[in-house]
Amino acid sequence: MPRIVVDVMPKPEILDPQGKAIVGALPRLGFTAFSSVRQGKRFELTVDGEVTEEILAQARNAAETLLSNPVIEDVVNVEVVEA
Amino acid sequence: MTELPLIGEAVAVADQAPDVRKLTGARIGVVTFPGTLDDRDAVRAVRLAGAAAVPLWHADTTLGDVDAVVIPGGFSYGDYLRAGAISRFAPLMARIIDAANSDARLPVLGICNGFQILTESHLLPGSMIKNDGLLFMCRDQILRVENNTTDWTRDYAVGQEITVPLKNQDGQYIADEKTLDALEAEGRVVFRYVGFNPNGSRRDIAGISNAAGNVVGLMPHPEHAVEAGFGPEIGSGTEGLGFFTSVLNKIVGDNK
Numbered sequence: 001m002p003r004i005v006v007d008v009m010p011k012p013e014i015l016d017p018q019g020k021a022i023v024g025a026l027p028r029l030g031f032t033a034f035s036s037v038r039q040g041k042r043f044e045l046t047v048d049g050e051v052t053e054e055i056l057a058q059a060r061n062a063a064e065t066l067l068s069n070p071v072i073e074d075v076v077n078v079e080v081v082e083a
Numbered sequence: 084m085t086e087l088p089l090i091g092e093a094v095a096v097a098d099q100a101p102d103v104r105k106l107t108g109a110r111i112g113v114v115t116f117p118g119t120l121d122d123r124d125a126v127r128a129v130r131l132a133g134a135a136a137v138p139l140w141h142a143d144t145t146l147g148d149v150d151a152v153v154i155p156g157g158f159s160y161g162d163y164l165r166a167g168a169i170s171r172f173a174p175l176m177a178r179i180i181d182a183a184n185s186d187a188r189l190p191v192l193g194i195c196n197g198f199q200i201l202t203e204s205h206l207l208p209g210s211m212i213k214n215d216g217l218l219f220m221c222r223d224q225i226l227r228v229e230n231n232t233t234d235w236t237r238d239y240a241v242g243q244e245i246t247v248p249l250k251n252q253d254g255q256y257i258a259d260e261k262t263l264d265a266l267e268a269e270g271r272v273v274f275r276y277v278g279f280n281p282n283g284s285r286r287d288i289a290g291i292s293n294a295a296g297n298v299v300g301l302m303p304h305p306e307h308a309v310e311a312g313f314g315p316e317i318g319s320g321t322e323g324l325g326f327f328t329s330v331l332n333k334i335v336g337d338n339k
Contacts, residue, residue, distance in 0.1 A: 010212075013259075014212065014257060015215070016212075017212065017213045017214070017215055017217055017255070018213060018217070021217055066164070066168065066169075066172070067164070069165055069168065069203065069210055071202070071208075071209060071210040071257075071258065072210045072212060072257065
């Protein structure tokens with residue numbers, strides 16, 4: 001089954017409180033190379049059958065209307081992944 | 084959905100107001116989504132203010148004959164995806180959005196998760212992200228009333244400080260600077276946190292309204308501060324009741 005992967009990230013100008021907490025925890029475990037962390041979301045939409053342009057357009061539309069909130073988030077990637 | 088029973092003395096207190104209810108005839112809807120917590124408290128607050136409470140179900144396709152709507156707090160759909168994001172697409176929300184934007188300007192109050200649903204619905208600008216301290220906050224919170232011309236704040240004075248409970252994890256109100264400047268310029272910042280900002284919200288904003296003043300959203304919970312002995316210990320403990328009497332006065336005034 002092919003899947004459409006949608007990646008959503010907090011907008012760059014918005015402070016990401018979760019990422020801030022994670023970057024604080026990393027050095028405590030010895031991971032000292034990372035100066036900042038931003039946490040996003042990955043959605044996998046399974047399609048029964050072939051991914052047509054129409055279905056991909058639906059996925060992009062869903063990504064902008066439901067999967068992300070344009071006030072605080074950007075859709076950074078929509079791609080087809082063959083299983 | 085049948086009307087929810089009230090517990091203990093709340094029933095007796097609510098029943099003391101039937102004459103007022105008959106007099107006003109005002110009907111205020113309270114919406115329940117899967118995962119809503121505070122619908123019963125909102126129903127009780129509506130009754131204590133002297134209106135009839137009309138329970139509404141998120142899957143309803145009609146609003147019925149209501150004069151105002153309260154979208155109460157809780158964790159609709161478990162806050163999955165984003166707080167309020169899934170509820171925003173409930174069939175009843177489409178009716179509420181239309182009614183709020185119609186010429187009749189249906190008064191709509193969103194409390195906590197209700198506020199989040201209103202921003203996701205684009206009835207109010209901006210959005211909520213996790214509290215800057217990442218902790219769930221639960222405290223009695225002092226608010227300053229910044230605008231008493233909305234449908235939900237007309238019984239307060241500008242500058243009046245009220246104390247109501249606050250309890251949330253995703254309570255940090257954010258919007259871009261342009262939107263914030265516009266909200267300030269248009270007097271649409273309705274409440275600000277006083278003394279302590281519990282979540283890092285921009286410009287200490289606790290609640291805002293739409294341009295017409297019929298839609299108001301805030302993170303703290305006025306419906307938990309409506310009955311002496313059960314509200315905050317700071318102040319009278321009933322300083323949230325003004326939301327509900329305000330909208331009642333607005334409805335009664337319009338019907339004159």
